[in-house]
Amino acid sequence: MNDTNLQMWKRAVKVIPGGVNSPVRSFVSVGGTPYFVQRAKGAYVYDLNGRRYIDYVQSYGASILGHADSRVTVAVSRAAELGTTYGAPTEGEVLLAEEVVERVRSVEMVRLVSSGTEATMTALRLARGVTGRNKVVKFDGCYHGHSDQLLASAGSGVASLGLAGSVGVSANAVSDTLVVPYNQVPVLDDETACVIVEPVAANMGLIPPQEGFLSGLRRECDRVGALLIFDEVITGFRVAKGGVSDLFDVDADLYCFGKVMGGGLPIGALAGRSEIMRQLAPTGPVYQAGTLSGNPVATAAGLTVLRALDENSYSMLEGRSKYLAEGLEKVISEAGFDVQIHRFGPLLSIFFGDLTVTDYLSAKKSVALGAYPYFFHAMLQRGVALAPGPYEVMFPSLAHSWDDIELSVDLASAAANQAFTEWSDRKPL
Ligand SMILES: Cc1ncc(COP(=O)(O)O)c(C=O)c1O
Numbered sequence: 001m002n003d004t005n006l007q008m009w010k011r012a013v014k015v016i017p018g019g020v021n022s023p024v025r026s027f028v029s030v031g032g033t034p035y036f037v038q039r040a041k042g043a044y045v046y047d048l049n050g051r052r053y054i055d056y057v058q059s060y061g062a063s064i065l066g067h068a069d070s071r072v073t074v075a076v077s078r079a080a081e082l083g084t085t086y087g088a089p090t091e092g093e094v095l096l097a098e099e100v101v102e103r104v105r106s107v108e109m110v111r112l113v114s115s116g117t118e119a120t121m122t123a124l125r126l127a128r129g130v131t132g133r134n135k136v137v138k139f140d141g142c143y144h145g146h147s148d149q150l151l152a153s154a155g156s157g158v159a160s161l162g163l164a165g166s167v168g169v170s171a172n173a174v175s176d177t178l179v180v181p182y183n184q185v186p187v188l189d190d191e192t193a194c195v196i197v198e199p200v201a202a203n204m205g206l207i208p209p210q211e212g213f214l215s216g217l218r219r220e221c222d223r224v225g226a227l228l229i230f231d232e233v234i235t236g237f238r239v240a241k242g243g244v245s246d247l248f249d250v251d252a253d254l255y256c257f258g259k260v261m262g263g264g265l266p267i268g269a270l271a272g273r274s275e276i277m278r279q280l281a282p283t284g285p286v287y288q289a290g291t292l293s294g295n296p297v298a299t300a301a302g303l304t305v306l307r308a309l310d311e312n313s314y315s316m317l318e319g320r321s322k323y324l325a326e327g328l329e330k331v332i333s334e335a336g337f338d339v340q341i342h343r344f345g346p347l348l349s350i351f352f353g354d355l356t357v358t359d360y361l362s363a364k365k366s367v368a369l370g371a372y373p374y375f376f377h378a379m380l381q382r383g384v385a386l387a388p389g390p391y392e393v394m395f396p397s398l399a400h401s402w403d404d405i406e407l408s409v410d411l412a413s414a415a416a417n418q419a420f421t422e423w424s425d426r427k428p429l
């Protein structure tokens with residue numbers, strides 16, 4: 001068989017650990033081997049065999065306009081022509097920071113970095129520097145990138161691979177990290193530097209905050225003088241123009257962004273009030289740096305995306321995502337599964353089983369039913385790409401037309417029937 005995906009996979013595993021440059025891309029938790037992307041446009045990716053998939057991975061949320069949007073590719077080419085990196089400040093960095101300040105109501109200053117991981121890592125250092133305290137509180141199943149101190153009970157690939165954390169992280173690195181259940185407001189003490197939270201959790205499937213959770217965190221942080229950090233690497237500029245603060249009327253002290261605001265190029269950002277942000281070097285004593293920080297090609301892409309997003313974009317995404325969520329829930333349950341589709345705006349995820357999922361413990365119980373890998377493969381066979389892990393969310397983009405969404409639901413109907421039979425028989429994957 002002339003399977004170029006498989007041939008590439010065989011070459012990949014020889015020279016790249018596990019054949020992938022980020023573990024979530026591997027098929028370890030669903031079985032089988034990955035397709036290799038040759039190109040992508042709009043709602044679709046095309047693999048090396050020339051097969052087209054309706055793509056709900058969308059670079060794990062980095063693309064909101066869809067793949068290779070022409071406005072973005074033009075901006076990227078123009079920026080690249082002028083030089084790809086300088087090591088000196090640029091207008092693009094100022095413009096992008098101004099866009100973020102303008103959108104997020106309690107943000108006055110922005111420091112650009114190159115990934116979400118760098119943003120959260122720096123946020124913790126800054127919170128410790130500002131408060132003079134060490135303890136960090138994170139929530140079970142939330143993922144904040146792969147810095148040592150946050151690799152405890154993390155979601156995403158750490159969860160899919162069934163790991164508690166990571167080998168290679170010293171006990172000291174996580175000794176100040178306290179892990180508590182999502183959707184419960186912890187009682188803090190005056191040694192707490194900060195609480196970091198995904199305000200809408202999207203790395204243990206999609207779990208929205210329950211009524212009072214975010215405002216409760218705000219109150220508890222204020223009570224003990226700790227900083228509240230919203231990790232909006234997934235939700236930022238995706239769920240609403242100004243992120244979750246627009247929707248819950250709760251402000252954080254620091255925000256972490258990434259994905260959408262880089263338009264598909266490497267970016268991250270740390271943002272907050274000036275009194276806190278000024279504590280970063282060179283104005284303050286908290287050091288942070290980066291050769292490629294504020295990269296001109298990434299800022300050009302990010303600016304183009306943010307400027308392309310208006311109220312209409314969010315209502316379009318909402319309408320299509322609602323239809324998709326309701327359609328998926330209907331056809332998957334008609335196939336025989338107990339299933340709940342969780343949705344928050346344009347983010348959605350599939351929880352099999354009838355358990356109410358509100359935190360990592362309940363999410364794990366749903367995943368343990370083992371249905372997701374069957375549904376994933378049945379969808380992939382039909383040309384619909386979901387993430388190859390049960391803890392990841394789906395990312396419908398602005399490029400997903402009504403036809404794409406309707407076709408996805410139709411294909412999901414047949415896929416769910418196949419998956420139900422195979423899952424009931426526990427067919428080896
Ligand atoms: C909520 C959240 N925070 C942080 C990160 C880390 O971002 P990056 O992969 O860009 O380092 C991710 C995703 O990777 C994420 O989903």
Ligand SMILES: NCC(=O)CCC(=O)O
Pocket residue numbers: 022023024025060143156157202203392393
């Ligand atoms: N929801 C998981 C991610 O966004 C992470 C992507 C990656 O680690 O490649």
